[in-house]
Every structure is written in structure tokens, then in C-alpha cells.
Amino acid sequence: MKQIYFIALFFFATILLPSKILAQCEDITVENITNPGPYEVATLTEADGIRNGPDYLSATIYYPTNATPPFASIAIVPGFTALPSSVQEWGPFYASHGIVAIIIGTNSVFDLPEARAMALIDALETVRQENFRNTSPLEDKLDIDKFAVSGWSMGGGGSQRAAVIDSTIKGVVALCPWLPNPSLNHESPVLIFSGQNDSTAPPAEHADLHYNATPNSTDKLLFEVANGNHSVANTPNGGNGVVGKIALSWLKLYVDEDDCYCPLLTDFLLVDPPAASKVLSSFECELLGLPENSFATIVYPNPTKNSVNVNIQNPTQYTVYNTLGQKLFSGILHQNEKQIDFSNFNKGVYYVRMENETLKIIRN
Structure with missing residues (x-):
């Protein structure tokens, strides 16, 4: 179901109450979604005691060391024949903005999207267990109800399928996803990046179909990067940095449930963006409790x-x-x-x- 955002409630509070509430959103601007973000980042691997999940091969957890918990988390998987290094830059980017990220490899580089979906779900279990491991620096610092998934190419298709399999997933970021004949009936808000000149997963055959196959009742956004190739969204620097800004805003809005990020999308990042050759969306920031035509003034x-x-x-x-x-x-x-x-x-x-x-x- 589409969310009804609390912008109006926030708006009234900024007028009728002290400026404390306004300060919560003052620093959330397009200019401040930098790469890297404001927080320092550290890593965890299996050598540090994290779980070795059976459905994936090796993992690195990126986490902020000086941010205020609890943290939302995202699992990220690469594409067909690709290694974790192909999407590695997303780890420190998310962590530097207060989101824990686990980047995994696959048991076989030839794994298909469904296997990558299971790998992502298994990776989220590893993150979940870090919240309870008494020697982990993340013990009691994770919000285990705020998990998202992401992936590139077949990993992007796998991230969509993971949301179908596991309905507790709060958000999806699909990076130039590859998945023919998609079956994507889920309610997890999904952001799809595609490249206009992607010859490996042409948007008309993959990303566009994924968007259409996701129910209209699900909040969704497709951002096609002008002149982009198949790897245009492999880093947050894609599209001159707009890929990272949109992805972070999407996760902050839907997974972290921070409504300050909705106007960044609707009023700035998605308004005639020069980096985009196409934008499709089915989500909105609505006034709470103020139906249309309810005003005495016209x-x-x-x-x-x-x-x-x-x-x-x-x-x-x-x-x-x-x-x-x-x-x-x-x-x-x-x-x-x-x-x-x-x-x-x-x-x-x-x-x-x-x-x-x-x-x-x-x-x-």
C-alpha cells in the first residue's frame, strides 16, 4: 500500500511549535548527500567472527562507527560472473550515511537470479545475528525490522525476487536488473536504475518490464540514466552522483522511515533531472488528513x-x-x-x- 507521508504534520509543527522539529530536516538537502557521508566507516568479515552463510560465498559488512544507532541495513549482491568488488563502492557510501551494508559473493559466479535472491536473504540473516553476537561492534545497534536488498544485473533481478520471497524486506534497489519474464508481486518499495545504452540488459527488455510487473499498489521508481551502460549504477557516482543521492534518499525514506527525504526526491532530484533519459514513478508525498477541495479558500x-x-x-x-x-x-x-x-x-x-x-x- 502507498504510504501517506507526514509532511503536513511536520509543516504545522514548524509553524505552531518551537523550531526544534524544523531542525530535524534542515540539514537534509541534496547538497549534503555527499560521497562519502559524514560518518566514519569500519568493516567486518568472517575473520572478525561474522557468520558464514550457506547461500553465499564470503561477505564484508560496512558500518558507521560514530553514528547514532539503531541502524537500518542493506544486503548487496553482484551480477553474473562478477565479484563483490564490482559493487563494492556502495558499502562505504551507505555506511558513511548511517546504513549498515553487507556485500556478498555468490557460491557460483554463474548463479541465476533466484539463487542470488536466496543469497541476499541469507546475508540479511548474517546481519541479523550480528545484533545478538556479544563480541560484535554491532551488538544491539541494528534495527532488525529495517532490512533492504540490492543487486546488480542478475543480482538486481535477484533483489526483486528476494522481496517476493521475504515480505519483511522494507526496500529494494535494483541496479540495471536482469530478469526475463519477471514475476514481482510484492509490496517492498522498489527503486530501479537502468542505463539508456545498456546492451546487456536493455531497459525495454528488463528494467521497464520490472517496473510494469511490480504492482501499482507498491511504491516504485524507475530512473534511466542518459547514455548509461550496464554498469552505470555500480557505484553511487553514476549519473554524476545522482544515482547515489536517489538511492540513499529512497532507503532513508522507506527503510529508515525518515519523511524528510521524500521532498528531496519529488521536488529536487526527480524534477527535470539532466542525468535521466526517462523517469517513471508511482509514489507521492501527500498531505496528511487534508483531502482535496477541503479548503474554504480556492x-x-x-x-x-x-x-x-x-x-x-x-x-x-x-x-x-x-x-x-x-x-x-x-x-x-x-x-x-x-x-x-x-x-x-x-x-x-x-x-x-x-x-x-x-x-x-x-x-x-
């Missing part, structure tokens, strides 16, 4: 390209906020001036607060 046109007209009768003060609850500007509407001008702002979602109402404005 604004039109909405969406707008420039200004909106407001049907007020008496002089009314208004304030405009962005989706992070930050004040942009304010003014007074009266009989001779009933317009609010958005022409100097980027495309996206804005909120107008006037009297006891909050109105959502879309500039396109």
Missing part, C-alpha cells in the same frame, strides 16, 4: 507556471514555505491584489499558510 490555476489567484474577500496575510518547512516569503492579499507570484522559484511543491488554512501549490 487558488487557481493549480498547478501553475507563474502566479496563483486567491479568492479572498478581506485583507489576508500569507506566508509561503517549501516542503522542508522553511519560510520563503510573505505578504498581504487584498481586493486589488489577489495573486501570489511563484515565477522566481523552481518547479516543485510549495505551501501557503493563511489564517487557519494551509494550501498546497504546485509550480510546473
Whole structure:
């Protein structure tokens, strides 16, 4: 089922309560999703005592050493004939942003997607056991209800299949996935990256079909990187870094359940992105408890390209906020001036607060 995000609740709180809540989202910006992130990273291997899972071959766990637990986790598997090094850069990237990542190999480099799905599920069990191993630096620091999976090529197809097999998986990041005739009836929010010029897993034969095969009731996003090849999403630097920013935002939103990241996607990263040749999505940030047409005040046109007209009768003060609850500007509407001008702002979602109402404005 689609999630109803709590942006409106957050928005009202930033107006009616002290600025403490606003501070929670102030530092969550596109510019701050850097590679690497703010946290220091360490690793664990089987030599350090982590479990040797039967459904995969070797593993490295990347974890933050100075972030505040509990941590969400993600398991990542490479593609056909590929080694863990092919997707290794994702490990320290996620960990440096507070997400534990386990990168695994496969028992055979020729394993097909279904075997890679089982390998991912087995890897999550290894992470789960670290939460209870009394000599592990991750003991009691993991949220074992916040697990995600990812993979490249056949590993990407395997990550989708893992979500079908294990309904407790909270998110999927499929990197140029390869899986013909996909059966993907699951509810795990899925992000699919593809490369426009991928000759190994052409989007029309794989990624696009995966998106269509995932139920419309499941939150999903497909981001096709312009001129990208089959390995364009193997690192967070793909698409001039936008691949990492979108993947991290997706996991923070759906696995870490941090709603501050939803407007980063809807209002910034996915608005006419220069790195994309195609974007398909079926998810949204919605106002909580404010159904359409529930306002006494009417604004039109909405969406707008420039200004909106407001049907007020008496002089009314208004304030405009962005989706992070930050004040942009304010003014007074009266009989001779009933317009609010958005022409100097980027495309996206804005909120107008006037009297006891909050109105959502879309500039396109």
C-alpha cells in the first residue's frame, strides 16, 4: 500500500511549535548527500567472527562507527560472473550515511537470479545475528525490522525476487536488473536504475518490464540514466552522483522511515533531472488528513507556471514555505491584489499558510 507521508504534520509543527522539529530536516538537502557521508566507516568479515552463510560465498559488512544507532541495513549482491568488488563502492557510501551494508559473493559466479535472491536473504540473516553476537561492534545497534536488498544485473533481478520471497524486506534497489519474464508481486518499495545504452540488459527488455510487473499498489521508481551502460549504477557516482543521492534518499525514506527525504526526491532530484533519459514513478508525498477541495479558500490555476489567484474577500496575510518547512516569503492579499507570484522559484511543491488554512501549490 502507498504510504501517506507526514509532511503536513511536520509543516504545522514548524509553524505552531518551537523550531526544534524544523531542525530535524534542515540539514537534509541534496547538497549534503555527499560521497562519502559524514560518518566514519569500519568493516567486518568472517575473520572478525561474522557468520558464514550457506547461500553465499564470503561477505564484508560496512558500518558507521560514530553514528547514532539503531541502524537500518542493506544486503548487496553482484551480477553474473562478477565479484563483490564490482559493487563494492556502495558499502562505504551507505555506511558513511548511517546504513549498515553487507556485500556478498555468490557460491557460483554463474548463479541465476533466484539463487542470488536466496543469497541476499541469507546475508540479511548474517546481519541479523550480528545484533545478538556479544563480541560484535554491532551488538544491539541494528534495527532488525529495517532490512533492504540490492543487486546488480542478475543480482538486481535477484533483489526483486528476494522481496517476493521475504515480505519483511522494507526496500529494494535494483541496479540495471536482469530478469526475463519477471514475476514481482510484492509490496517492498522498489527503486530501479537502468542505463539508456545498456546492451546487456536493455531497459525495454528488463528494467521497464520490472517496473510494469511490480504492482501499482507498491511504491516504485524507475530512473534511466542518459547514455548509461550496464554498469552505470555500480557505484553511487553514476549519473554524476545522482544515482547515489536517489538511492540513499529512497532507503532513508522507506527503510529508515525518515519523511524528510521524500521532498528531496519529488521536488529536487526527480524534477527535470539532466542525468535521466526517462523517469517513471508511482509514489507521492501527500498531505496528511487534508483531502482535496477541503479548503474554504480556492487558488487557481493549480498547478501553475507563474502566479496563483486567491479568492479572498478581506485583507489576508500569507506566508509561503517549501516542503522542508522553511519560510520563503510573505505578504498581504487584498481586493486589488489577489495573486501570489511563484515565477522566481523552481518547479516543485510549495505551501501557503493563511489564517487557519494551509494550501498546497504546485509550480510546473
